[in-house]
Amino acid sequence: MKKVYEGKTKDVYQLDNGNVMLKFKDDCTGKDGVFDPGENSVGLTIEGIGRANLETSVYYFELLKEAGVKTHYVAANLDDCTMEVLPGKVFGKGLEVICRLVATGSFIRRYGAYIADGTKLEGGYVECTFKDDAKGDPLVTSEGLAALGVMSQEMFNSMKEQTLKITKVVADDLAKKGLELWDIKFEFGYNNDEVILIDEIASGNMRVYKDGKIVDPMDLTKLILNK
16 A cells, blocks of 8 residues: 555555555544644544544444445445545545534634524534645635635535535434534545545544533544444
8 A cells, every 4th residue: 555645633545446545543633632623733642542433434434325425435444443435536735624513612713702602503504624734724615615716616515415414414313322413524525526525424523512511532432332
């Protein structure tokens, strides 16, 4: 395998069959040693979170398959902490998509003058940020993405529709376990003329509450997988 990219929470390898291998790591985004899925840099290392994120991703990719949502997922090896996926061209130099069901985190830091922390965002609020650590992952609108030649409005509409559908699948599953999803971060790519979900669906990319308190990634994974 040839390493083609080294990311914050996983490394990417090219496979001989044309697919891609993701190697999950134990690093998490956060600040000052505190986990925060909205941060744009590695803030802490949690032993075992790489495998936990992989297990959770496989669990949700299988749920999405049952729901008729196509993703890049092909197969996984839990012992090696690797996942084989379809190749997907990223948009621009990397684009993150956040679906917010409750106003909190960076949303409040930006818009706290207009809305209280913990306010529900009915129907879900979808926003996009460019992956750019130096600029603090700047927000970008669908019109901006089109003007910059990153993606067409049609692609954005497909991505937004999928984001809301995927978020509902995850939120409904969590609700069955007595958990409340506040926000979740995705990444999409372009594969064979269609926009599909890539990367992962893991506890480290979502903010979930139970009985009014945030659930840390490792505990969340155990709850999701009934361990």
